[in-house]
Amino acid sequence: MPSWATLLSQAFNGLALGSLLALVSSGLTIILGTLGVLNFAHGALFTVGAYAIFVAFQYTSSFFLAVAMGSVFMLVLGILLERVIVRLFYDRPHEDQILVTYGVGIVLVEVLRNVFGSHAQRVPVPSWGTGVTEMGFLMYPTYRLQLIGMVAAILLALYLILYRTSLGLVVRAGIENPGMVGILGIDVKRTFLVVFAVGCVAVGLAGMLYAPVVAVSPDMGATFMVQSFVVIVLGGLGSFPGAVVGGLIAGEIISITSAFNSAYSDVMLYGLMALVLVLRPQGLFGSEGRV
Amino acid sequence: MEFDRRRLVLGSIAGAAGSSLGLPALAQAPAKVGNFPEGVGADSVFVGLTIPLTGIFAADGQDEKLGYELAIAQINEGGDIAKAWGLKGKGVLGKQIRYRVADTEGKPNVAVQSATQFFQRDKAIMISGSVSSAEAIALAELANREKILYLVGVAGANEVTGKNCQRYSFRVQHNAFSGSKALAPVIAKSLGKNIKTAFLVPDYTYGHSVYESFARFSKEQGWTQVAKEMVPLGTSDYSSALLNIANSGADVFVNVAFGADAVASTKQAEQFGVLKRMKLAVPNLSGFQDKELGAEIMQGVYGTCEFWWSLADRNPLAKSFVESFVAKNKYHPRWAAHVGYTQAFLWALTVERAGSFNPIEVIKAYESSKANPYESTLGKIYFRAEDHQAVRPVAVLRGKAPAAMKGPEDFYDVIDLVAGEEVASPPDALGCKLGPV
Amino acid sequence: MTRNLPPALRAVLPETILVLVLxxxxxxxxxxxxxxxxxxxxxxxxxxxxxxxxxxxxTGLLSFGQAAFYGVGGFVTAYLLVSGKVASVWLALAIGTAAAGLFGLFVGWLAVRRIGIYFTMITLAFAQMAYFIENSPLSDYTGGENGIAGVPQPKLGFGESALTISAGLPMYALLAVAFVIGFALARRIVMSPVGSILLAIRENTPRVAMLGHDVSAYKLAAFVIAALYAGLAGGMLGSFQSYMPPDAFSLETSGQLVVQTIVGGVGTLIGPLVGAAIWLWLRDNLQVIPGLGALWKLVLGIAFIGLVIWLRRGICGEIIHRMNKRREAAAVKAAQARTEAIELSEAGSAAGEPASEPAPVTVRDIVLPLAPPSRGSGDVALATSGLSRHYGGLKAVDDVSFEIRRGTIHAVIGPNGAGKSTLFKMLLDEVSPSAGEVRLFGERITGLGVTRTAQLGIAKSNQLNQLFPNLTVRQSLRVAALARSRGRMKLDLIRRSGSLPEVEAQVETVIDSLGLRERAETPAHILAYGEKRRLEIGMALATSPNVLLLDEPLAGMSPVERLATRDLIRSIAKSRTLVIVEHDLDAIFQLADRITVLYEGRLLADGSAEDVARNQAVQDAYLGGLHS
Known part of the structure; x- marks a missing residue:
């Protein structure tokens, strides 16, 4: 049995880990909720985000400027993908959507591999984020602490877009009743474009902010994608608050399990996912039958 | 119905050969073994390379591929370098080497699929390459069944020439056992005997193998283990494991993770302040770990490596290898390239020693190399007849401080080159039982 | 071409072609x-x-977890053989396959209750869990990420004379035999009653349940069948290459299977094979192109996106579709022309006055070959007591108690929003009541669920059509009749779907009574509106119910069709109890023996048609409610 201090620090770490998972998953869930598309290119888009900041940082040498440039790039990429490919699939079956986004994921990853090689690239921690912060019960990397704040700010911005704007109203109406939005004469296709692009930016931002922490390589996205599946199932498919809460729960599961035995953190995570699907399939914030 | 085509064919050929030549059956290798002799063309032979070019092992795979390609080009050309290795004329036994590279994506099943294609479609006479123990074990099994030579690429687990050793396979890379046995005393010499260690172990056979070996030899040095964190293969965020390690009060952080996992975990260990408080030891350094992490992090790291390019200063063959590699590929080779390069040259040498491409003759020549060691990039080395593991020196490295680097890729000092005999595992210690030819 | 073949050969034509190709x-x-x-x-x-x-x-269930069963079958087989616990490869294969089936039974039991992406996700979760368990806790048995090397090859015969099936052509032959047998079996399953029901489940799951088939059980059967195939394939993989790879368990295996199946053609059985041939061939041969190197995957990815965009049905699907289109284009065109003609004539008759009074009412006596379930002998067929359904604060139905006499036509009327449809749904437990209960011949049926109540003899035709769009009239009715003849669940996987004489007789009788004889082979989605309404009623009728509930059977019909349908209802009512919800009060007062009136969720009146017609409260309610 690990000590209380260990459990406490792992619980805190779970919060940090969970906030990132929440950001990674939020893009996936709003696209799923609004467009009804389960985006299998999600992991690849995360990777693209990480590479975007890697490139942008070399030119700007300013972390925030690089994030801004990277976000613009993700926005453009999202618009392109929606216009050229995803748009063709709104009236096709789920499995076709899954397949084409799966293909897009392969292409994105392989383009990165052929441009940058398979090696891990280095994105440094910004100068204001280096070092370790002493927090009494634990020492924690300063950048990761700042990360919690940055993620919270981005999630708040997403929340405001989704809940405090007319676009958000349409998006949420679309989640509740996709048919109705069309009947009301709202340009659904336009909404879809915006939501897909916003989803891409969200996951791209996750990739950018995470880049200084992880190894930036073409295959980095795969684990994140599968984990974000778990997160959105826990929270409820298509639910934004669900993704946030689901992310935190997943983070805590991974972290607390690690206090006992790290090797079991994945088994526990999928076990919980299976359990939720069996007992409360709609997740914490979802409603079944919609997707 | 022909349910066993090969057995029938083999039987009839052997019968025909026996009756026409009247040779005693046991004195000579069978006329037909695997793809021999049909795989030996008039002026060339085919070699299949199974290497991950995509997927998580792709960086090392690409390096390994360049190593093989360089060696094959040099062997085919038959120039000074080939002569220095001891080869005669152009190619192997006068035959040019044709080759193809198949992308295994790092998955054993795909590796087996690619290798079988080489065997059946291309009539390959030899197959080589891998960047994981799982691939190597799967390919060695296949090679044994099909009676075709398989030369292990990058694969560090003890099992490859231990429990899962095969008659038709040879490994030039040292195993986890040797690496750990070489590393532990060197660290002990500079850090002392009363050391507490914390391990980060990826949860797969390679990780377990390295951990067990290093734990054993560090214990022999009188060290105590205070933490052991097992993490799933392919983890991207190590924060929870690192928290436990940071709180363990250890003096040495032994990071067993490999490839991209090693990069991510080491980077995060630095961010958690672990590297400030502990010395980092890496029993088996990943190929591009230095460049991917940077000298800031890598300085002072202890580890072993199959090959480091500055060994060129100590050996003419290593020198010609590194120089020709840099000239061709514009970067310094890592040890995956070296494994590919040496395996190709050692095979060519062995075939010429055997005087035949017949795998059985070649295996015999490999197995008798102790009496007649090869002159290689690492000095004299040989393959043991008991488990087909190369007995070869192991380089112990220490990361250089950024200021001490003489070039952009001058990341390590070679602080010791431990003789192979000193660190080799006892041949029966790892459970190897070779099958018949 | 195929039409000239003798029927016996034509029946096995796909298998014959397959054998020739292999x-x-x-x-x-x-x-x-x-x-x-x-x-x-x-x-x-x-x-x-x-x-x-x-x-x-x-069945329409997208699983992203087939790797779990492929892996279980493979590793159980490989472990048994390599550890020496089982000597015979065949026996080990059988045990491995059974193990995969058992695991499928467990996962499927949890998964089949979920639909859509939830189903997909639950299979994915279990497969990932299996992967990590294989890799870590069970690595002593499975070899972890190294897998199990040295799996022996199967032998034919015993002892000294046994022939080893070695790699290369012999192993190909073995796999070809396994595939042909597997294919023939799968085709039998598709053509069996179970296959018909599974197809109907894909088309419209709730309707299948409403007809009395145990949807979960059938889905579970499909799930276990898939797991058994996966287990066998996994077992053969290890033996085939002397090595059982851990990647069998990985998410990519499940993904690759989905990709190959869709590229090859979904629902064609042969599609996954064709998809695999293309995928594996491209994979191998793209790499051979000089200079392509690691780019091969990028090229494959782009080619794949193109395939998904342009080949909607997959390769086999497109081929079958084009062949059928040529062959059946005329038939479909004719059916559509017929539909247009029917709709045109109705539109004409609806617009103008009916040209003449329709022919005198001919009430036929519909005698269904399949007997309804025997029930108690009481006079009351259906009774509710205190039946209520609340949605939050809204009382859709509030404390309604009434009785429906056996052998009568009983109407439930009321203004919009009176709670008629909700009440109806509670009568067969499609919606569970907040309070109160429903009794069928004195036996409580509330809480049994719609499938059980259907088996007890209640059927319902819905206000909005709940058809199987791509099934023909005959196929749709057959699915309904099968529910009566076979009960909730029966695993007759080898029998032909159209080979049950009493079911076929039932289907024919219902086709005739619906007047859909010449439309029997027309897919439901092509039918004219009125025909669809009749098929909707016919499917309920084909289950031989004791009590038939009709929810607005006349809604949206033209005057001519109304008359025809009214006659149909009279004919049906001759031998069973009928309950109708309808807005057409003229029709109701002509048809109904007794009438129950609902108003704002409460029972307003209940009695004979004459009583209700005179009831002041009813008149007020209708004046107030309808003419607003």
Whole structure:
């Protein structure tokens, strides 16, 4: 049995880990909720985000400027993908959507591999984020602490877009009743474009902010994608608050399990996912039958 | 119905050969073994390379591929370098080497699929390459069944020439056992005997193998283990494991993770302040770990490596290898390239020693190399007849401080080159039982 | 071409062609880069795909977790053989397959209750869990990420004379035999009653449940069948390459299966095989192109996106579709023309006055070959007591108690929003009441669920059509009749779907009574509106119910169709109890023996048609409610 201090620090770490998972998953869930598309290119888009900041940082040498440039790039990429490919699939079956986004994921990853090689690239921690912060019960990397704040700010911005704007109203109406939005004469296709692009930016931002922490390589996205599946199932498919809460729960599961035995953190995570699907399939914030 | 085509064919050929030549059956290798002799063309032979070019092992795979390609080009050309290795004329036994590279994506099943294609479609006479123990074990099994030579690429687990050793396979890379046995005393010499260690172990056979070996030899040095964190293969965020390690009060952080996992975990260990408080030891350094992490992090790291390019200063063959590699590929080779390069040259040498491409003759020549060691990039080395593991020196490295680097890729000092005999595992210690030819 | 063949041969035509192709493949394909090994792998994927196609193509359940069963079958087989616990490869294969089936039973039991992406996700979760368990806690048995090397090859015969089936052509032959048997079996399953029901489940799951089939059990059956195929394929994989790879368990295996199946053609059984052939061949041969190197995957990815965009049905699906289109184009066109003609004539008759009074009412006596379930002898067929349904604060139905006499036509009327449809749904437990209960011949049926109540003899035609759009009239009615003849669940996988005489007799009788004889082979979605309404009623009727509930059977019909349908209802009512919800009060007062009136969720009146017509409260309610 690990000590209380260990459990406490792992619980805190779970919060940090969970906030990132929440950001990674939020893009996936709003696209799923609004467009009804389960985006299998999600992991690849995360990777693209990480590479975007890697490139942008070399030119700007300013972390925030690089994030801004990277976000613009993700926005453009999202618009392109929606216009050229995803748009063709709104009236096709789920499995076709899954397949084409799966293909897009392969292409994105392989383009990165052929441009940058398979090696891990280095994105440094910004100068204001280096070092370790002493927090009494634990020492924690300063950048990761700042990360919690940055993620919270981005999630708040997403929340405001989704809940405090007319676009958000349409998006949420679309989640509740996709048919109705069309009947009301709202340009659904336009909404879809915006939501897909916003989803891409969200996951791209996750990739950018995470880049200084992880190894930036073409295959980095795969684990994140599968984990974000778990997160959105826990929270409820298509639910934004669900993704946030689901992310935190997943983070805590991974972290607390690690206090006992790290090797079991994945088994526990999928076990919980299976359990939720069996007992409360709609997740914490979802409603079944919609997707 | 022909349910066993090969057995029938083999039987009839052997019968025909026996009756026409009247040779005693046991004195000579069978006329037909695997793809021999049909795989030996008039002026060339085919070699299949199974290497991950995509997927998580792709960086090392690409390096390994360049190593093989360089060696094959040099062997085919038959120039000074080939002569220095001891080869005669152009190619192997006068035959040019044709080759193809198949992308295994790092998955054993795909590796087996690619290798079988080489065997059946291309009539390959030899197959080589891998960047994981799982691939190597799967390919060695296949090679044994099909009676075709398989030369292990990058694969560090003890099992490859231990429990899962095969008659038709040879490994030039040292195993986890040797690496750990070489590393532990060197660290002990500079850090002392009363050391507490914390391990980060990826949860797969390679990780377990390295951990067990290093734990054993560090214990022999009188060290105590205070933490052991097992993490799933392919983890991207190590924060929870690192928290436990940071709180363990250890003096040495032994990071067993490999490839991209090693990069991510080491980077995060630095961010958690672990590297400030502990010395980092890496029993088996990943190929591009230095460049991917940077000298800031890598300085002072202890580890072993199959090959480091500055060994060129100590050996003419290593020198010609590194120089020709840099000239061709514009970067310094890592040890995956070296494994590919040496395996190709050692095979060519062995075939010429055997005087035949017949795998059985070649295996015999490999197995008798102790009496007649090869002159290689690492000095004299040989393959043991008991488990087909190369007995070869192991380089112990220490990361250089950024200021001490003489070039952009001058990341390590070679602080010791431990003789192979000193660190080799006892041949029966790892459970190897070779099958018949 | 095929029409000239004798029927016995035509029945096994796909199998015959398959055998010919599989015999020709190793002779013709190797120059194109297909080695025996590659062909064998294609067959192995194809075998895995047969089960998956029954689950996904036939039943419409997209699993992203087939790797779990492929892996379980493979590792159980490999472990038993390598550890020496079982000597015979065949026995180990059987045990491995059974183990995969058992695991499928467990996962499926949890998964089949979920639909859509939830189903997909639950299979994915279990597969990932299986992968990590294989890799870590069970690595002493499975070899972890090294897998199990040295799996022996199967032997034919015993002792000294046994022939080992070695790699290359012999192994190809073995896999080909396994695939042909698997294919023939899968095709039998598709053509069995179970296959018909699974297809109907894909088309419209709630309706299948409403007809009295136990949807979960059938889905579970499909799931286990898929797991068994996967287990067998996994077991053969290890033996085939002397090595059981851990990647069998990985998410990519499940993903590749889905990709190959859709590229090859969903619902064609052969599609996964074709998809695998293309995928594996491209994979191998793109790499051979000089200079492509690691770019091969990028090229494959782009080609794949193109395939998904332009080949909607997959390769086999498109081929079958084009062949059928040529063959059936005329039939479909004729059916559509007929539909237009019917709709035109109705539009004409609706616009103008009916040209003449329709022919005198002919009430036929419909005698259904399948007997309804025997019930108690009481006079009261259906009774509710205190039946209520609340949605939050809204009382859709509030404390309604009434009785429906056996053998009567009983109408439930009321203004919009009176709670009629909710009440109806509670009568067969489609919606569970907040309070109160429903009794069928004195026996409580509330809480049994719609499938059980259907088996007890209640059927309902819905206000909005709940048809199987791509099934023909005959197929749709057959699915309904099968529910009566076979009960909630029966696993007759080998029997032909159209081979049950009493079911076929039932279908024919219902077709005639619906007047859909010439439309029997027309898919439901092509039918004219009125015909669809009649089919909706007919499907309920084909279950031989004791009590038939009709929810607005006349809604949206033209005057001519109304008359025809009214006659149909009278004919049906001759031998069973009928309950109708309808807005057409003229029709109601002509048809109904007794009438129950609902108003704002409460019972307003209940009595004979004359009593109700005179009831002041009813008149007020209708004046107030309808004419607003």
């Amino acid at each position: 015999v020709a493949a190793p002779l013709l394909l190797p120059p194109l880069g297909f080695s025996y090994d590659l062909l064998s792998r294609v067959l192995n994927w194809g075998l895995l795909g047969l089960g998956f196609d029954i689950l996904f193509g036939l």
